[in-house]
Amino acid sequence: MKRAQIVVLGIAVTAGIGAMFLMRGGNEPPPPREVVTVSEPSAPAMEVLVAAADLPMGRRLNRADLRWQPWPADSVPVGLITRSAASESLDQIAGSLARSQILAGEPIRRERLIQSENGGFMSAILPAGKRAVAISIDTRGSSTAGGFILPNDRVDVLRTFRTDDAGGQGDQQATEILLRNIRVLAIGRNVQTDDQGNSSAEGETATLELTPSQAEIVTLAQRTGHVSLALRSLADAELGEDELDEGGRGLTVVRFGIPRQTTTP
Numbered sequence: 001m002k003r004a005q006i007v008v009l010g011i012a013v014t015a016g017i018g019a020m021f022l023m024r025g026g027n028e029p030p031p032p033r034e035v036v037t038v039s040e041p042s043a044p045a046m047e048v049l050v051a052a053a054d055l056p057m058g059r060r061l062n063r064a065d066l067r068w069q070p071w072p073a074d075s076v077p078v079g080l081i082t083r084s085a086a087s088e089s090l091d092q093i094a095g096s097l098a099r100s101q102i103l104a105g106e107p108i109r110r111e112r113l114i115q116s117e118n119g120g121f122m123s124a125i126l127p128a129g130k131r132a133v134a135i136s137i138d139t140r141g142s143s144t145a146g147g148f149i150l151p152n153d154r155v156d157v158l159r160t161f162r163t164d165d166a167g168g169q170g171d172q173q174a175t176e177i178l179l180r181n182i183r184v185l186a187i188g189r190n191v192q193t194d195d196q197g198n199s200s201a202e203g204e205t206a207t208l209e210l211t212p213s214q215a216e217i218v219t220l221a222q223r224t225g226h227v228s229l230a231l232r233s234l235a236d237a238e239l240g241e242d243e244l245d246e247g248g249r250g251l252t253v254v255r256f257g258i259p260r261q262t263t264t265p
Contacts, residue, residue, distance in 0.1 A: 045070040047083040048107050049093070055102040058121055063094045066108070080107045097121050122185065122207070131215045132185055134205040135227050144187070144206060145231040153184045154232040157208070157218060161225030178217055181232060183209040 047068040055065060068083050076082065081093070096113040114124045122132050135157075137143045149155060157179040163172055186207040206229060210218060221227050 044073040046073045046076055047071070048076060049081040049083070049086070049090075050107050051102045051104050054104050055098045057098055057101050057125070059098045061094045061096050061098065061113075063090055066090055066094060069105075071107075077107070079109045079111070081110060097124075099125060125185070126209065129211065131210050131212055132207050133210050133215045133218055134207045135218060135222060135229075136204060137187075137206045137229070143226070143228040145229065149184060149187065149206070149229055149231050151184055151186050154181050154234075154236065155184055155208075155229040156180050156232060157182055157221075158228045158230055159221040159225045160228065177230075178221055178227075179210070179214055181236065182214075184229070185209050 048071045049066055050069045052065055052067045055061065059065075071080075086093075093113070096115055099112050099114050102108060102112060114121060126132055140147070145155075156177050158175055159178050160173060160175045163174045184206060186205075188205060208218065218227065
């Protein structure tokens with residue numbers, strides 16, 4: 001190859017390299033930065049006992065109704081059952097009764113459980129100073145508002161009895177309100193709605209939450225007449241005691257021939 005051709009070839013190669021650098025913008029692009037993700041340290045957690053499903057009042061718990069759930073250790077309320085501090089196993093806790101309704105995922109407290117060996121369920125849910133008194137009812141619902149009275153409803157207690165009329169022409173029927181705004185604890189053996197939200201009003205007895213003096217009045221009323229229940233509106237549950245007792249009457253108790261009028265507490 002002639003010397004002139006070599007020079008021309010060298011100039012062409014140099015020009016090509018220069019054009020390539022011009023098209024690429026000169027310098028090489030900087031390498032991509034490496035992104036470093038810093039994870040925050042996780043807060044310490046404790047396992048607390050929660051309900052695995054909705055638990056109605058009076059439900060006897062089984063193992064499937066309970067589960068352990070992680071909970072931030074610095075925000076565990078006092079009174080919750082923690083796995084580290086639990087002195088009994090889940091199988092022992094599972095034999096308890098639910099004192100009140102517990103929703104799924106809600107932490108379980110010991111005071112909301114009833115150990116079966118510590119007495120009956122009804123005595124456990126009764127407030128201090130109250131008594132549970134059962135009255136006979138018609139299974140067709142004629143004495144319980146057509147069967148629509150359910151546990152936890154509020155009722156008035158009525159007594160229907162025979163009385164002599166002023167003219168002495170025979171017995172007459174009379175009705176009086178004995179007690180107002182009384183809570184129904186159970187109808188038959190049912191104390192709460194079932195898992196589907198349906199309630200049953202079947203049974204031959206209605207159990208009422210009464211004071212000792214009210215228990216005396218209702219017990220006497222059943223011996224001297226027929227006792228019925230009148231369903232109250234939910235809005236009446238917030239009325240004051242004076243308004244609730246207004247117009248209430250008691251029973252006339254005769255002892256040794258001396259009549260005595262009892263008052264409605």
